[in-house]
Amino acid sequence: MGGSERVVFQPNAEQLDRLRQAGSVAGSVLREAFSRVRPGIRSEEVCEWIEARIRELGARPAFPCNIGIDSIAAHYTPTHGDDMVIQAGVLVKVDVGVELDGFIADTAATLDLRSPYGHLVDVAREALKNALKLMKAGVKVGEIGRVIYETATRMGCRPIANLSGHEIRRFNLHAGLSIPNIPSNEPHRLKAGHVYAVEPFITLREAPGIVINTKTVNIFSVRDTSPKPKGLSQEELEALREIVSVSRGLPYTTRWLSGPAAAIHPRLYKRGLVYGYPVLVEKSGAPVSQAEHTVLVHEDGCEVLTEG
DSSP, rough: TTTTTOOOOOHHHHHHHHHHHHHHHOHHHHHHHTOOTTTTTTTTHHHHHHHHHHHHHOOOSSSSSEEEEEEEEOOOOOOOOOOOOOOEEEEEEEEEEEEEEEEEEEEEEEESSOOOTTTHHHHHHHHHHHHHHHHTTTHHHHHHHHHHHHHHHHHEEEETTTEEEEEBTTTBOOOOOOEEESSOOOOOOTTTTTTEOOOOOETTTTSOOOEEEEEEEEEEEESSSOOTTTTTHHEEEEEEEEOOOOOOTBOOOGGSOOOOOOOOHHHHHHHTSSEEEEEEETTTTOOOEOEEEEEEEEEEEEEOOOOO
């Protein structure tokens, strides 16, 4: 995947239908969710409602609903019984993934609850809009990053340099290509028939514009869903089987597990049978906004799947 290579793949009608359905559900659920995000509501309540609504519409969450408040950029989902309450005066990022027969759509937006940094929401939207105008087969991913960067800096802000969009394949949320949010010399090009999530993350101009790991890990994946690890107790083996069944190889949270499996989960994590995604925060504590759509690339443009 590089240079002038342009491999064309045309999804069949059934695959396109599943992709579009997943995108439609993701877009509509995100739009509905914003009517529920308000000061005083618990983040767990919002995420549980979003995930239940996805299932109600005949699909499944592709990953646990992410809620990122102010400097929390990504990978935060509440645990069971989490007492985090959304306050007034903040930016709230909601990131939603929908999976239907393995076909995945990923979308996010930021809600301004009267934050002094509400302009970041407009910048993320504008950067995403300008990036989508550029997307078609043959475009270098570095050019998309350049457009996002130029939009952000022209509007007095800065993109997060070490977060990026990503290619999506069946049952694979982060597959192959990354879509940078800054200029890049990457030779890789977009391909017709492929699916990509584009997601500008925007922060203040004076901030470092990078994210760092925290010690908090609430989202996990199974390392390998096929072998039967040796040396596990019966209860550990049953917990691992439950995790594989619930996640089907996609990211999950312990909120989705039964009480016994959730209790055993730390042992599996310690042994490296599951791995975690640390919560990511802007290095200086600056607020971050996000806007994201999933698109299907064509020869002459792209189809936004998650507009709802």
